[in-house]
Structures are given as C-alpha cells and as structure tokens.
Amino acid sequence: MNFEYTEEQKMIQQAAKDFAERELLHDVIERDEKSIFPTEAMKKLVELGFLGMMTDPKWGGGGMDTISYVLAMEEISKIDSSVGVVMSVSNSLVMWGLETYGNDAQKEKYLRPLATGQTIGAFLLSEPEAGSDATSQRTTAEDKGDHYLINGTKNWITNANCASTYIVIAQTYPDKKHKGINAIIVDKNTPGITLGPHEKKMGMRSSDTHSVMFNDVKIPKENRIGEDGFGFTFAMKTLDGGRIGIASQALGIASGAFERAVKYAKERKAFGTEIGNHQAIAFKLSDMAVKIENSRNLCLKAAWLKDQHLPYGIASAMAKQYCADIAMEVTTEAVQIHGGYGYVAEYHVERLMREAKLTQIYEGTSEVQKIVISRSILK
C-alpha cells in the first residue's frame, strides 16, 4: 500500500488548482447569481485536456488514471462545482460508457470529438417519474427496422444545451421491463428534440440543466450501444463510475468550504483573540478535517479499485453517500463559523452549502446508495 501520489498525479492536481484559481474564481459568484454558463472557462478546460482526461490517447484522450481524476475534480469543485459537474458527466458517464461499451465506429464518430473537447456529452436517464427508480423508464425507443423512433421526456439533464452528443436511455420492449431498455447515442441536432427552459436551481446555477423532449426522433440502429436490451446494465455500470466523480466533487465542495473556514478562523477576532483559539471553533474544524480526510480516502479507494480493474461498485457507492453527506455537514459548519459573513455571497460558503445539497440528490440519492450498499451486505 502506498499513500504517496505519483509525480504526475501531483502535477495534475496542481494544474487543476491553478486552472480553478486563475479561470474560475474571479467570476464564480456572478455566474452563480445570474445562472451564466462558464463558456470561456470551458474553452480553457478543453485546452488543458480535463474533459477527456481518462479516455485512452488512442481516441484523443489524456490517458490519466482515476486517482488523477479524483484529485482534479476535488481542486476544481473547491472553487466551482458547476464546472466540476460538466467535467464529471462528460468524463465518467458519457466518455467512459462509450469507451467501455461502444464499438469502434461509434468511438471514432462520437468518442474522439468528445475526448478532444470539440464536443460535450450529456447522459439522459432521469425522467419526471423515474429518478431513483430507473427501471420505470417511460421514454420509448420503438424498433422500426433500420431505426429507432424515440418519444418521451427526460428531466434535469446536465449539459443539455451545451452538449452535442446525448446518450439516451429508453424503453424498447416495455413487457421485458429493465431487460427491454436500450442506450442510444443521439445527436442533439436531430429533428424532434426540444429543450425546456433553463432550470432555476438552488445551487450549481452556472451549470446548464434542462428537460429534453423527444417527439418522433429518428435514430439509426447503429447508434445503439451494445446488444439489444443492454441499456439498463449500461446505465448501472456507467453510474458506478459516475459516483466516483460526484463523490470527488462533494469532497471538493467540503474541502473548499473547510479551507475558507480555517482562513477565517485565523483572521476573525472575538473576545480579544482569533476565533480559532476558542475551543468551540477549533473542535468544529477538527471534526471537519477528520470527515474530509475520510471522504478523500473513500474516493481514492474507489478510484484505486477502478484503476486496478477490480470491482468498485460498492466502494463508489460508499464514497458517493459519505462524501455527499459530509459535504452537507461541513459546508453547514463552515457557514456557522463565518457567522453573518457566511450567509452572504462574498464569502463563498453559502454557495458551497447550496451546491453540497445537490450531491446528496443526483446520480443516485444518498438513500439509493444505502440501498446499493445494504444489499451487498445482506446478499
């Protein structure tokens, strides 16, 4: 066992930190307030290769390991988790899914532009009535011989507008339930696709979230990923990896809030001394540090298992549930330490607290993670 990062991993961590401080910090509050997508910063993110960082260089990616990805996600999410989520969805859901289960023609056509940052991807699973219960998909992909005809609505889709490549999960054989589901690659510009308005969210307001409506959208059969009926397995496998991304994002939100709380505790004086010298604050910081250390170790363990090609589904569920819940606790305490200043935008921690809430909800709620974990214990 070795807890030391490699020279390369440290360099990636530093590159992500420099990127976030240089390109994201200066306007993160304004973008959050006005729900502005970080278009300029995304160009830089692409130039630096963070969008396809884990994809095989054969397809134009960076070929980096999952540990490096955790480190980069943490650093970026410390400052701006809206950018973190674009990176996570594109890297761990869309690109990983295509690379692992797509055929070479699909990879050439869709994965290469994604990995080189010419396009962004979105993963369309959630529906108005199918979130945690992903088996009850109402969106249909009717088999029409040489093509599928897609109809239905997908909700809360991250990157819905900025993405050009969608992976859509839809039901082809409703009687077969989850074994009748397919995963289909869809060009966003295909006729029949319309977007709902930008969602007004509690946090991560700078990320691009819409509902997507499909009305007789005709997609060639060759765009189906894997065998007929593979879609549900595809979605579940992909979400296992996605959880590492969101766990690392939650870790970043927590450690970003923690760093700000430590800085504030050393500066702010009350009763004649810095508030960090009061045990009430010092012990809060100590508890936060331990929880963050645990979060990081869970993320790294899941990432390490994935890099070693060992089963990581349970480890990633544990990391996702723990890191998200801890992010909520730590950001709440960071606001408390800041007192009145914590409740206003300028000090960032109220924003981080709003962002933390989403990590307990999306890509499998904390409760769904507990179902995954407990089933593995009790089986």
Added chain:
Amino acid sequence: MKILICISNVPDTTTKIKFTNNNTTFDVAGVQWIINPWDELALTRAIELKETNAGTIENITVIHVGLNTSDPTIRKALAIGADKAIRINAEAKDSYFVAAQIAEFVKKEPFDVILCGIESSDYNGFSVGGMLSELLDYPSVSALSSLEIANAEIKLKRGIDGGHEVISIVTPFVGIVQKGIAKEARIPNMRGIMMAKAKPLQVVEPVLIDNFTEFVSFEYPKPKATCKKIDPENVKELINLLHNEAKVI
C-alpha cells in the same frame, strides 16, 4: 536555433520561511517547490516563439543545477513544453557555483540563445545571468521585457528610465529576463504531462568548482513596532513622545 533556459527550483512564493540549526539552514520540511517565476516566464516566451517560428527554433532545453529532489520541477518544465532537460547533479551553493556549472556545460554543448530569469525568488541574487555571460564570453542584455525572433533576426526590448530601448543582437547571447517577457506562465495540459515522462532528462555530473561563499546565518526582519495612537487634541503628548521616546525632535 537552439534555446537554453536556466531554471531554478524555489519554494512556492506563499511558503512560510523557517530556519533550523541555529538559523543557519533553511528548513525544507513541507515546502512546495516551483519553477522560479522569472525562469518560468522565460520558458513560456521560448515556447511561444517556437510555436510561431516552428522552422527557426529547433529545440528548447532547460538546465538546472540541483539534486534529484528538483526532478518534479524539471518535469513540470517538460510538461509545459520544453523538449529536453539537463540536471547538473550538485547542490546549488551560490550564484557563482550555478553559473560556472552551466558555463562548463554550454562550452561543450553550445546554444544560440540562453535565457535566465533576472533573479530567483528564494535568494534574489540577480547574478547568475551576468556571471554566465562573462564566463562564456557571450554578450548579455539584462532586464528584457520583450524578445522577438523573426527570420533568425533577434529583437530585444528593455525598459529604461522614461521609456524603452530596442536592441538587435547576434547569437550566441545571454538574455536576462524580467516580468513582461510573457503574459502569464502556462498551466501544463494533460497531453504535456503525459509526454513529459517520455522526454529526456539528462543527469550530468558537476565539474570541480571552488566555493567562495557560505551561509553564516539567516535573520528574520525585525517585527514592526506597535503603533501608538494619540488623541488629535493632545499635541503636548505628541511632542513629548517625539522628543523623549522617539528622540526625533
């Protein structure tokens, strides 16, 4: 045209500086090391020039005098875009030692353009570049804020009192650069980080050079004296303190 950039490995500029051994040794525990910011800007400019003059500039090499603990910093220079790195395997004792080691290397393997940062952010010696040009008997221009290479012609710009002077120079020469030479240091991209592993980092044993200086001790700057506040109405007290305590009137 071959460009050599001399890089120094320095503590991150936000490091809290501590000393050990009775204030004679800098305590490196927990220090994050970076490329000296001036050297990094010189490297950035060289890479920009290589991108716009692909035919003219064939190679960018970085050279460093230090032990293998500097390797991560050297790898970062390779990740940013240097083609090759040389590390002279010796602890950098002072400016003369560094300049003399680099000069000995350059005598055996010449370069057309040698760039150094004007100072390093650790000991701020302002001297390696000047010493290096003298030891090599090359012309040098200091405090460069602009370096242009077009059709093998070199144009330099440096700030002077109230304006700038523009200089043309023949190779080989030593350019000593200050801030402004490049806009902003680059963040290495994933491709660069991946490629850095495969780029050559050649380790060269040092030549025997006399040591002329040694650190006797380090001292912290004196803490600022506390400020005394006097009521604006109380002129008598102000005069009393200035006369009897500060003894300036």
